[in-house]
Amino acid sequence: MFWPLSWVVVPLTAIFAKIEIIDGHKLPQEGAYVLAPSHSTxxxxxxxxxxxxxxxxxxxxxxxxxxxxxxxLGWALRATGMVPVARSSSASAARQTIEASEILVEHGRGVIVYPEGTLTRDPDLWPMRGKTGAVRLALADGIPLIPMAHWGAQDILPRYGRLSFWPLRRPVQVIVGDPVDLGEYAGKGTQPAALVAGTDRLMNAIAQLLSQLRGVPAPAKRWNPSEHGQKETGRLEP
Structure with missing residues (x-):
């Protein structure tokens, strides 16, 4: 399924974005992984x-x-191995996470999880406070958690803005980081304190990658929407 999709998606995306990948070799070439990217558009x-x-x-x-x-659409999602996630009770979410991680390990697949759960609300487009879904999924079966950041897509489609058709092929840089060290949280995937601490470590790693691309220091504190009267809505996470 991915090959015919790539014949459409890759050329279409190339019309708008000239993607440069930095340290792409850090993405595992085989086996399961959880990839956690920045999200601003x-x-x-x-x-x-x-x-x-x-x-x-x-x-x-x-x-x-x-x-x-x-x-x-449902058939296409299942055929390409996308991972379903639903709003549910904490017990159901935990069971769903374990099942998803087991499938990833069994089939040696990777999954992309936006750790913020939605577009960042940070006014300067830095990663905001993360949710625990990506870390929970990684800890469930000891799956590598890989941070990623990119910069430039906001010039193609500004956050909550309109698609910019000109100029074409705007530069977008993508950088992949080393796996986040979650060793001290192993076996604690159901403990809120461990999940929050691991998520903070992940968001710091993403922010540092984005800092490399932007050439300016990342803020010391993550943006917290609840402290600014904002609602966190958008993509769902386990």
Whole structure:
């Protein structure tokens, strides 16, 4: 399924973005992984998908469970191995996470999870406070957690803005970091304190990667929407 999709998605994305991948070799070439990218525009999934494809892996995302019930689309999501996620109780979410991680390990697949759960609300487009889904998924089966950042897509489609058709092929840089060290949290995947600490470590890693691309220091404190009267809505996470 990915090959025919790539014949459409890759050339289409190349019209708008000239993607440069930095340290792409850090994405595991085999076996399971959880990839956690920065997220500042709705154009991001195309950038991330094409970058992952060019790095030799199939780009699979977390997708809302309700989408799997849509005719044709649901079949396509299942055929490409996308991972369903639903709003549920904490017990159901934990069970769903374990099942998803076991499938990733069994089939040697990777999955892309936006750790913020939605577009960053930070006014300067730095990563904001993260949710624990990506870390929980990685800890469930000891799966490598890989941070990623990119910069430039916001010039193609500004956050909550309109698609810019000109100039074409705007430069977008993508950088992949070393796996986040979650060793001290092993076996603690159900403990809130461990999940929060691991998520803070992940978000710091993403922010440092983005700092490299932007050439300016990342803020010491992550933006917290609840402290600014903002709602965190958008993509779902386990």
């Amino acid at each position: 709705e154009f991001d999934p195309l950038i991330v998908a094409v970058a992952v494809w060019r790095m030799g892996r199939a780009p699979r995302f977390m997708a809302k469970e309700s989408l799997f019930k849509v005719p044709v």
